[in-house]
Amino acid sequence: MKRNRRYVLSIVFVVALAALSLAGLLVFNTRPKLGLDLQGGLSVVLTAKGKARPDVLDQTVEIIRNRVDSIGAQEPDISRSGNENIIVQLPGIRDPERALEIIGKTAQLRFREVVGNHSIAEAEQAALKEKLERGTKAFDRFVNRQLKKEGWTISSDDPKDKPVVYPSSENPDLLYRLGPAEVAGSDVADAFAQFDQSGGGWMVILDLTGDGKQAFADVTTRLAGTQRQLAIVLDRRVESAPAVQQAITDGRAQITGQFTEREAKDLALVLRTGALPIELERSQVQRVSATLGTASLRSGLIAGLIGLAAVAIYMFLFYRLLGVVTLLGMGIYAALLLGLIGVISATRGFSLTLAGVAGLIVSVGIAADSYIIYFERVKDELKEGKTFRSAVERAFRPALRTNLAANGVAFFAAIILYIVAVGPVRGFALMLGISLVFDIGLLYFYTHPVVALIARNRQAAGLRGVGMREAVGEVATA
Secondary structure (H helix, E strand, C coil), rough: CHHHHHHHHHHHHHHHHHHHHHHHHHHHCCCECCCCHCCCCCEEEEEECCCCCHHHHHHHHHHHHHHHHHHCCCEEEEEEEECEEEEEEECEEEEEEHHHHHHCCCCEEEEEEEEEEEHHHHHHHHHHHHHCCCCCHHHHHHHHHHHCCCCCCCCCCCCCCCEEEEEECCCCCCEEEEEEEEEHHHHHEEEEEEEEEECCEEEEEECHHHHHHHHHHHHHHCCCCCEEEEEECCCCEECCHHHHHHCCCEEEEEEEEECCHHHHHHHHHHHHHCCCCCEEEEEEEECCCHHHHHHEEEEEHHHHHHHHHHHHHHHHHHHHHHHHHHHHHHHHHHHHHHHHHHHHHHHHCCCEHHHHHHHHHHHHHHHHHHCCCCCCCHHHHHHHHHHHHHHHHHHHHHHHHHHHHHHHHHHHHHHHHHHHHCCHHHHHHHHHHHHHHHHHHHHHHHHHHHHHHHHHHHHCCCCCCCCHHHHHHCCCCC
């Protein structure tokens, strides 16, 4: 009686957990979040230009994560791959082009005094006289050589403490020779977009830090009333170069230019979250449509249902009543698994990908194997003349050992795969590992208690639907 009570409590505990999982899915909406390949979105690999230290890449990842959070992307996956790549996956993103512009923009901001300016039209006219076509490499090389003769070489890097020559965003024909940086993007405490009532366009307002406020006050005081210009440089291009009319001591600066509302807001976002410490280039961009993601999910679910139906038919034909026990166990297994996926999606940011769905489908076969191993052990005991009740008890331990050995090997393989793999493959490994643990748990807390209770009931054990009589002939049912 004590053992029966223990079995009943074990079954009630498992069923209660399954019911709680279903309640979470249906009532509290803890449904698994879908990954990039299932709901569509954007995947991009950003590669650092030149060598970058691991700590610099880690800092870059954090800045990109802050930018992505600011544009409202759901469950982004941003990680460093190797010593030069950063992988950004944005499921469900609605505007991929805007996201690409924001996450990859270096946003190095400098305020520099304008030392002089020069038109490149003369160098281009000389190139045309040499019968070189605009837009060709030969044309560009000739223009650069002509400019270099006159001491105007466009800087390829962004030294903060040295004079540089940068082109203008507003006027492609103009070059600016600029002095050392007076104020940098690191001096920006906050940035926001605002419509310029006087100019009729959008601009970005900057609130400077304490040190930035003082530095900006010093440079504007020095240039005030001299008609000298202070260039606002963003990523080695002069956005604007206004003449300083008066000293600005309130710590507020502004960037004007030919900005649309979205451009101004996006610029304010990247300046607010900080400049990237390194330059990045897009080495791989993949856009997944929501339609393709839905089709992939539907195909995966259909494959899973077909597999489950095949397992159900097989188990019922070979084990009858015990096949019904198996089907109920698979239902509990599915409820617990989906509930756990929903929890880790909500708490750890996990997203279910197509590879994860594949891991779940594979787990259906693994779970079915556990039932088969146990039931076949029971049949072996029955063939040796044991009663049904005795056969169930004697078969459980060797069946459990066999499943522990088989699942243990697969579980360690899943751990290794999770550690060394990246991206969706880790989702497959995670789903496989969780499934293996659940499989052993259900064998111990559900399958064996249910089968043992059936064996202890003469009427249930004696039913022809159990299928044991057909397998081994007449056996005792006491």
